[in-house]
Amino acid sequence: MTTIDSYSHDVSGEKEFGFAQAIRVGDTIYVSGQLSHDADGDFLHPDDFDAQLQQSYANFEKVLAHYGATRNQVVSETQFIVDLPKHNTAMAAANLAYFGDHRPTSSTIGVASLFFPGQLIEISFVLDTRLPA
Numbered sequence: 001m002t003t004i005d006s007y008s009h010d011v012s013g014e015k016e017f018g019f020a021q022a023i024r025v026g027d028t029i030y031v032s033g034q035l036s037h038d039a040d041g042d043f044l045h046p047d048d049f050d051a052q053l054q055q056s057y058a059n060f061e062k063v064l065a066h067y068g069a070t071r072n073q074v075v076s077e078t079q080f081i082v083d084l085p086k087h088n089t090a091m092a093a094a095n096l097a098y099f100g101d102h103r104p105t106s107s108t109i110g111v112a113s114l115f116f117p118g119q120l121i122e123i124s125f126v127l128d129t130r131l132p133a
């Protein structure tokens with residue numbers, strides 16, 4: 001039997017929209033789109049791509065900590081970016097800095113808008129915990 005474990009940041013929106021931040025099914029962890037919010041779920045840094053990106057990674061680190069996983073176990077990421085031509089170079093540089101020598105698969109999708117006014121980035125991840133941490 002496969003074990004299932006879900007994780008939430010316990011912020012507004014999770015219960016209202018019916019989702020978890022992540023769910024582990026066996027050795028695979030599926031992570032919902034991470035974005036720039038604080039511990040109360042309040043959106044941070046409207047229209048500041050770099051600050052939103054750093055906060056999104058910080059929120060993802062909380063998911064990793066819950067599961068005892070590391071970014072080296074990420075096998076796939078999907079980035080949703082408002083005004084992709086403007087932010088593509090910053091995203092690439094941040095991605096290289098965040099993952100170092102690790103190279104997960106990646107899809108970058110330009111979008112017209114995201115949930116919050118001023119939201120420019122959202123990133124979802126898939127991890128395989130059989131990979132070395």
